[in-house]
Amino acid sequence: MNPSLQILEFHRSDKIIPSAFALAKSSPSEDLTVRSPEISLFEWERALQFQHERARHSFLLGRRCAKKALQLLDPSLDLSKISLTSALPGHPLFTGVLDPYEVSISHSLDFALSVISPATHPVTIDLERIRPERIEAIHRMLTDHEKQMIEITPDPHSTATLIWTAKEALSKWLRSGMSIDFQILEIQSLQQESDRITGTFEHLFHLRFESWSIGDWWLTMVFPNKSRFHGFTPRTLDLLQ
Numbered sequence: 164m165n166p167s168l169q170i171l172e173f174h175r176s177d178k179i180i181p182s183a184f185a186l187a188k189s190s191p192s193e194d195l196t197v198r199s200p201e202i203s204l205f206e207w208e209r210a211l212q213f214q215h216e217r218a219r220h221s222f223l224l225g226r227r228c229a230k231k232a233l234q235l236l237d238p239s240l241d242l243s244k245i246s247l248t249s250a251l252p253g254h255p256l257f258t259g260v261l262d263p264y265e266v267s268i269s270h271s272l273d274f275a276l277s278v279i280s281p282a283t284h285p286v287t288i289d290l291e292r293i294r295p296e297r298i299e300a301i302h303r304m305l306t307d308h309e310k311q312m313i314e315i316t317p318d319p320h321s322t323a324t325l326i327w328t329a330k331e332a333l334s335k336w337l338r339s340g341m342s343i344d345f346q347i348l349e350i351q352s353l354q355q356e357s358d359r360i361t362g363t364f365e366h367l368f369h370l371r372f373e374s375w376s377i378g379d380w381w382l383t384m385v386f387p388n389k390s391r392f393h394g395f396t397p398r399t400l401d402l403l404q
Contacts, residue, residue, distance in 0.1 A: 164190065164199075164224065166231050169399045173284060173390040180390065182280035183235035185228040188402050189220050189273045199223070201230040201242035203259075221275065225268040229255065229277040233264065236279060254338045267335055271380075274403070278384065286386045289331035293324045293379050301327050306349045308365070321376070326350050328383035329362060329372045336370065336385045358394060377403040 166187040173180040198207045206226050213219035230242045237260075245259035247266065255266045263282035268275065269290045280286040301323050302310065309326055316322040330348040334340055337347075349365040360374040373392060374383040380403045386392065 164193070164227055166228060167399050167402055168231060168235055169396055170235055171278070171286070171392065171395075173280075173286070173386060173392050175390055180281060180284045181236065182278055182284075182286050183232035184276070184278050184395075184399065185232040185235075186274065186276040186400065186402055187224055187228050187231075189224050189275075193220070199227060201227055201234075203243055203246040205246040205248075221270045224275040225270055225277065228275045229266055229268055229279060232277050232279040233257065233260070236264075237262070254335070267332075269331075276382070280386075284387060284390070285336055286384055287332045287335035288382070288384050289328040289335070290380060290382050291324050291328045291331070293321050293381065295320050298323050304330075304345050306346060309350050312350070312353060321381070322353075325353075325360060325374050325376075325381045325383070328374060328381045329364075329385070332372060332383045332385040333364060333367070333370065363388075375400065 164187045166185045169184045171182040171184050173182060202223060210219050210223050213222060226247050229247055234240060234242060240260065245257055247255045248258055249255055255268060257264055257266060265280045265282050265285040267287040268277045269288050271290045271292055274290060276288060276290055278286045278288045298320050305326065313319045313322045329350055333348050334343055337343065347366055351363045351365040353360055353362045362372045364370055369388050370385055371388045372383050372385045374381055377400045
C-alpha cells in the first residue's frame with residue numbers, strides 16, 4: 164500500500180484544527196497471509212474471520228488508511244499496538260491512544276480512505292463511484308426535494324451520487340448508519356464553488372458538507388458549519404483519476 168496522505172486544516176475564527184487524510188488503492192499482488200506492521204493482532208484476527216478475500220482486503224485497507232492518517236497527527240505512535248474497534252455499528256474507535264479522535268472510513272470498489280479528526284471537531288467522509296446501474300436504488304431513498312434538485316441538473320446520475328455521499332457521510336457523523344429515517348438526512352441546498360460543491364442539510368443547521376468530483380468519483384466530507392476547509396493539495400486525490 165502506498166497511500167496518499169495530507170494534513171487537513173479546518174479554520175475557525177480563533178484557531179486552526181488539524182485533521183489527517185489517507186487514500187489508498189488495493190494491490191492485487193499484496194500477500195494477505197502476512198500481517199502488515201501497522202495492523203494490530205486484534206485487527207488481524209478479526210480480518211481472518213472474513214470468508215471472502217475481497218472483504219478481508221477491504222477491511223485491512225481501511226484500517227491501514229486510518230492508522231497512516233493517525234500517524235500524521237502523532238508520528239511517535241506504535242501503530243501495531245493501536246486497534247480500531249466499533250462501539251457502534253459503522254463507528255470505529257481507536258484503542259491504545261490517549262487523545263480522543265474521531266475516525267471515519269469509507270470503502271468503494273478497490274479504494275479506501277479515512278479522515279482522523281479531534282473528537283471535539285468530528286469530520287466524516289464518503290466515497291462513491293458514479294454507477295448508472297445504482298441510480299434507481301438511490302432514487303428510492305431520496306426525498307421529493309432532493310429529486311427535484313437532481314432533475315434540474317445537467318447530469319442527474321452524477322448529482323444523485325453526490326447527494327448519496329452527503330447522506331452517507333452525515334449518517335456517519337450522527338453515528339446512526341443508513342438505518343436512520345432518510346428524511347432526517349435530507350439535503351437542503353447545493354452550491355457550486357471554485358473546485359467543489361458545498362451544501363447544507365434541512366434538519367441539521369450546525370453541519371455542512373463539501374464534495375469533490377474526481378473522474379468518475381464523488382468524495383464528500385461533513386463537518387461543523389462554522390469551520391472552513393481550504394482544500395486538498397493538487398496531488399492528494401490523483402489516485403482516483
